[in-house]
Amino acid sequence: MADLWQNAMDHAVAAARRAGEVVREALQDDRKVMTKSSSVDLVTQTDQKVEQLIIQSVKEKFPTHRFIGEESVAAGEACVLTDEPTWIIDPIDGTTNFVHAFPFVAVSVGFSVNKQVEFGVVYSCLEDKMFTARRGRGAFCNGEPLQVSQQEDIRQSIIATEFGSSRDTETVDRIFTSLRNIVSIPIHGVRGAGTAAINMCMVASGCVEAYYEIGIHIWDVAAGSLIVSEAGGVLMDVEGGAVDLMSRRIVAANSRTIAESIVKEIDSFSPARDDAPTLGQ
Ligand code: IPD
Numbered sequence: 200m201a202d203l204w205q206n207a208m209d210h211a212v213a214a215a216r217r218a219g220e221v222v223r224e225a226l227q228d229d230r231k232v233m234t235k236s237s238s239v240d241l242v243t244q245t246d247q248k249v250e251q252l253i254i255q256s257v258k259e260k261f262p263t264h265r266f267i268g269e270e271s272v273a274a275g276e277a278c279v280l281t282d283e284p285t286w287i288i289d290p291i292d293g294t295t296n297f298v299h300a301f302p303f304v305a306v307s308v309g310f311s312v313n314k315q316v317e318f319g320v321v322y323s324c325l326e327d328k329m330f331t332a333r334r335g336r337g338a339f340c341n342g343e344p345l346q347v348s349q350q351e352d353i354r355q356s357i358i359a360t361e362f363g364s365s366r367d368t369e370t371v372d373r374i375f376t377s378l379r380n381i382v383s384i385p386i387h388g389v390r391g392a393g394t395a396a397i398n399m400c401m402v403a404s405g406c407v408e409a410y411y412e413i414g415i416h417i418w419d420v421a422a423g424s425l426i427v428s429e430a431g432g433v434l435m436d437v438e439g440g441a442v443d444l445m446s447r448r449i450v451a452a453n454s455r456t457i458a459e460s461i462v463k464e465i466d467s468f469s470p471a472r473d474d475a476p477t478l479g480q
Contacts, residue, residue, distance in 0.1 A: 309421025319422030399423030
């Protein structure tokens with residue numbers, strides 16, 4: 200099996216690189232913007248095209264594998280993670296960035312077997328950075344090994360987060376309560392690239408100590424979660440305990456100490472799970 204997964208990972212890297220070319224070309228044209236779950240949850244034809252390109256290329260090589268793709272789920276497909284080999288795809292993580300030409304846009308491909316992520320590929324296509332990780336074999340950026348920051352004092356840290364795509368008042372209030380609590384610890388600063396996948400790669404690269412968000416989806420974080428843990432980081436639920444990729448909540452940190460410091464400050468809530476039967480995006 201080990202070699203088969205290596206073939207699959209090589210395929211994912213090549214597919215992500217091709218997808219990145221499509222994304223870069225599309226940035227030269229007008230982008231027709233549509234919306235999904237809310238007026239700020241954006242999608243473009245490029246998201247849909249890139250997802251189909253990746254899925255078709257995988258199907259040709261691995262016809263029995265399953266898929267969870269952001270745009271396929273938005274189109275009504277079930278979001279179910281089984282024990283079967285499953286490709287978890289976000290064709291454009293950072294669609295809002297893509298629409299505005301804000302220069303952080305990623306293609307994210309995670310691959311899970313027995314509900315465990317075996318490899319993760321995040322291609323930051325405007326920076327031309329290929330982040331990769333395979334379970335038990337480390338994390339890399341353009342072939343160079345990644346290592347999380349060694350800083351264990353939250354007061355000396357930069358924390359990444361995002362505001363997500365809900366504008367429901369209660370949700371926005373909780374997001375700001377958490378942010379106020381964390382900023383006032385105090386910490387050195389807050390950053391957000393506009394893509395969960397790249398935020399997680401920044402944790403893996405050691406330039407931010409942690410990333411947390413409530414409202415992300417499995418396709419935003421599947422690949423990045425392995426890249427963080429293979430770079431020496433930890434994953435945690437926002438209330439502590441193990442992370443559940445379907446729960447739409449994550450803390451990804453350089454260390455348990457920093458993760459626990461963040462968890463203490465989060466005003467947590469539980470959005471509808473990705474695998475809830477009625478989600479339908
Ligand atoms: C979004 C981005 C964003 C995060 C949202 C995600 P998309 O993914 O990762 O940073 O705040 O929660 O849904 O929609 O651009 O693939």
